[in-house]
Amino acid sequence: MRTGCRQAPRVSTAAKYSSRAHAGGQLPDSPQPPAPRVLGVAVPSPLRRLFDYRPGRHAPPGGWQPGLRVRVPFGRRHVVGVVMECRDDSELPPSRLKPVDACLDEAPLPADWLWLCRFTxxxxxxxxxxxxxxxxxxxxRQGRALASRTRERWCVTPAGEQDAPPGLARAPRQAELLAMLRQHPHGLVSQAILAQSFTRDQLRALVDKGLIVRHEEPLSAGAPSDDGQRLAEPALPLNGEQATALSALHERLDAFHPCLLHGVTGSGKTEVYLQLIEAVIGRHRQALVLVPEIGLTPQTLxxxxxxxRVPVVALHSGLTDHERLDAWEAAASGRAPIVIGTRSAIFTPLTRPGVIIVDEEHDGSFKQQDGLRYHARDLAVARAHHHRIPLLLGTATPSLETLQRAQAGDYRHLRLTRRASRYAPARLELTDLRGRQRRAGLIPPVIETIGETLAAGHQVLVFINRRGFAPTLACHACGWLAECDHCDARMTLHRQxxxxxxxxxxxxxxxxxxxxECGSIDLRPLGSGTERTEETLAALFPETPVHRIxxxxxRRRDALEQVLTEVRRGEPCLLVGTQMLAKGHHLPHVTLVVVVNADAGLYASDFRALEHSAxxxxxxxxRAGRAAHPGxxxxQTMHTDDPHLRLLADAGYDALAAQLLEERRAAQLPPFRFxxxxxxxxxxxxxVVELGGLAAEALRGWLTERxxxxxxxxxxPAPMERRQNRYHLQLMLSSPRRSRLHEAGAWLIAWLEGRPEARRVRWSLDIDPQTLA
Incomplete structure (x- = not known):
């Protein structure tokens, strides 16, 4: 992804002052910039422009600068915006400019964050x-200060360490409290002390006697240990391929160095991440690690x-608002050397960025599918380029975009072909479903193999990418299907x-x-989902626990981690799950994986369907055979003779990806076209039909002229034309040059913003779409 593309119309920059907008604000001795007469403020609005305001009466300590949050009147509301320009003139006369209500910051928001938002x-x-x-x-967004919450920690002073501290002869509870604190060299927080039935009056009394002292510390991430020891446990030994990859990464720790770490599942990619991060924080820099799913965050953390032994903070949508702000501030202040998060964590500011790692870079969840439709992996590329730091994209199944860039030499291609265990990755065995009786989607030979695996004391993972009991409910008499009133889709039958x-x-x-329709009571579930498969397996193997994921x-917090903790004990069990189980989980006791229906995603209308399904x-x-036993x-498929599926089973993903790249090249589809x-x-x-036709006609005319x-x-029409009782239409732009595509997109947006018909339609332009659905 290139970082130099044309700017959308009317989105202003602040080149004159951007060098002064840094994480710590202005230096006290630096000269004050002249007071601006106009502030260009970005407010939360779909309008692609800045809004001009007069500075308020009270200027911030460092003067007006880009990056300061302000509260401003906007229509009938008062909103929080961000100053992006400081100027002396405006297109509007001064009398029409409203003043800023208040400045909410003493120092601007971090400069690297502002740059990334402008670029995005x-x-x-x-x-x-x-x-x-x-x-x-x-x-x-609500106007809170950028400051972390703190907690109190109470520590014993040298006077309190004496054998007979003064003033405690008649205060037995204070003596007990002091004795308890002596047992904790690093002190105790207030909550732990109060939980032992001590009081704040007793704490204050010991402080007044000089026996203990109170410290304020951040709630989210304290300072790193002061003994210089960064590791709490030693690093694992690396095999030859891992050592070669790590050595290549160490070569250029002070430069933009994009690398694809292409390793089979179970090959030890995470250990390479850990040892690379050790080198980065040893240079007093920070590491940002992106993972695809919230479910992977706890085990990664x-x-x-x-x-x-350094602070590690997490950023994902499962946190409370206060927890998210604490982690964001810890990263922005530099107290957190390691930041781990999902898609939105790419916007986390870093004081001393040292490396960005994107785990499972191929995963579709890195693409935001509504609102601001960004791709976190591509922003990671742009951000690493901007900071001149290494970028590591790790996966066993690279996206075709990343693979093509590695083959072209834009990324360094590092390979891990061997698993940490002595067993090679299991090959896919295609099992024909045609003409076979099924129970919850499973045919008898597969059920028999499941039973044999459980009898051997191993675990089985049954993968079915459909939630609910069955994909729909049907009438056996007339063929009626339960369809949604608001979408062109069938409703899923649930039992729980x-x-x-x-x-x-x-x-x-x-x-x-x-x-x-016909009044018949013979209504039957059609197909199988996770609930039905769970119920059937529980009936077939009543002595074996069945866990549905x-x-x-x-939905309940920590529910996934509790189930996985039980599974890792190693007792025989059955796991029934969707793609939540397919990504990154280490399940050492699973030796058999059953895919109930491989055909669901292979033949969709989207040209990326085969890539994503593979x-x-x-x-x-x-997930199979990652430890002491082969997998x-x-x-199960209705198309065992499909050439793509057969190639995947016989030669693996790399061979299929090579063929798909050639097919994309011939068809002029991404990654060979944008x-x-x-x-x-x-x-x-x-x-939507009227506006779509007008937009296509106007754009084609403009393209011909230029x-x-x-x-x-x-x-x-979109693949699902009616969804949520709204009709969906699509217009695709395609070009071999990214800059031309952006130029056409900018013109189209300006045209739409000026058309009255567009006010009755919700529209958005999706750059680099990952799905046509």
Missing amino acids: ARYYQHALGDTLQQAMPVLL ARFRSRF PPLLACHHCDRRRALPDACP DRDST QLLEQVAG RVLV LALLRLEAPHEAA GLEVDCLGPV
Whole structure:
């Protein structure tokens, strides 16, 4: 992803003052800039422009600078915006400019964060004000100060260490409290002390006598240990391939050095991450690690915290607003050398950036699918380039975009071909479903193999990428299907609790007593989901625990980690799950993986469907045979003779990826061509059809005049035309040059903003779309 593309119209920059907007604010001795007459403020709005205000009466201590948060009047509301420009003139007369209500910061927000937000808004053709809002924690959007919460820690003084401290003869409870604190050389926090029935009056009394002292420390991440020891446990020995990869990464720790760490599942990529981070924090720099799912964050955090004695903070949507702000501030202040998070963590400011690591870089969850449609992996590339630091993209199944850049020499390609265990990764064994009786989607030979594996004392993972009991409910008499009233989709049957639910709009409906069309009571579930498979396996193997892992069963906090902790004990059990189980989990006792239906994603209309399905199959297959026993992977399919599926089974993902790249090259599809997708939606079909036709006609005319090498395809209905009771239409832009694509996208946005028809339609431009759905 290149970092130098054209800027969207009317999105301003602040080049004159941007060098002064750094994490710590202005230096006290630096000369004050002249007081500006106009502040260009980015406010939370879909409008792609800055809004001019007069400075308030009270200037911040360091003077007005880009990066300061301000509260300003905006229409009938008062909102929190960010100063992006300091100027002496405005297109509006001074009498029409409203003054800033208040400045909320003494120092500007971090400069690296401001740069990333500007770049993101420009590249993804999004409003700068809305980009800034989405990139900062909720409490900062609400005007809270950028400061972490603190807690009290009480420590014994040298006077308190004496054998007979004075003033305690008649204060037995104070003596007991002092004795307890003596047992903790690093002190105790207030909560731990008060939990032992001591009081604050007793603490204050000991402070007045000079026997203990109170310290304030950040709640999220304290300072690193002062003994110079960064590791809590020794690093693991590396095999030859790991050592070669780590040596290559160490060569250029002070430069932009993008690398693809392409290693089979179980090859020890995480150990390479850990030892690279050890070198980075040894240079007093920070590491940012992105993981694809919240479910992977706890196990990743646990491994990093057990290895390092420095603060490690997490950033993901499962945190409270206060926890998120604490972690954000710890990273921005530099107190947290290691930051681990999901997609949105790419916007975490770092005082001393040293490396960015993207684990499972191929994963689709790194792409935001609504609002600001950014891709965290691509922003990681841009950010590492900006900071001139190494970038490590790790995966067993590289995306075709990343693989092509590695083959072209843009990324260094590091390979790990051997597992840490003595067994090679299991190959896919295709099992024909045609003409076979099934129980919850499983055929008898597969059920028999499951029983044999459990009898041998091992664990089995049954992968089915469908939540609920069954994909839908059907009438056996007339063929009626339970369809959603608001979407072009069928409703999923759930048993826990019993209802019909649409997984696209979350509409729910009670189960009907009879068919609404013919009145028959012969209603039957059609197909299988995780609930039905769990129920069937529990009946087939009543002595074996069955654990279902999907979005429904893991809603409660820590539910997933509790199940995985029980599974890692090693007792025979059955795991039934969706793709939540396919990514990154180390399940050493699983020796058999069963894929219930491999065909679901292979033949979708999206040109990336085969790539994504192959990645998912390879990832879930990687859960088998990771420790002391070899693994098997049984893939049930109706298309055992499909050439792509057969190539994946016989030669592995790398061979299939090479063939897909050649097919993409011939078809002029990404990564050999760049795409943008205009998405239109409205409650009335006629509105989107009219606007889509006008936009396509206007854009084609403009492209012809300019002679730009950009194709305009469509408009066409989206793969799911009606969703959430709204009609969806798409217009695709395609070009071999990224800069031309952005130029056409900027013109199209300006055209839409000036059309009255566009006010009745919700529209967005998706740069580098990862799915056409």
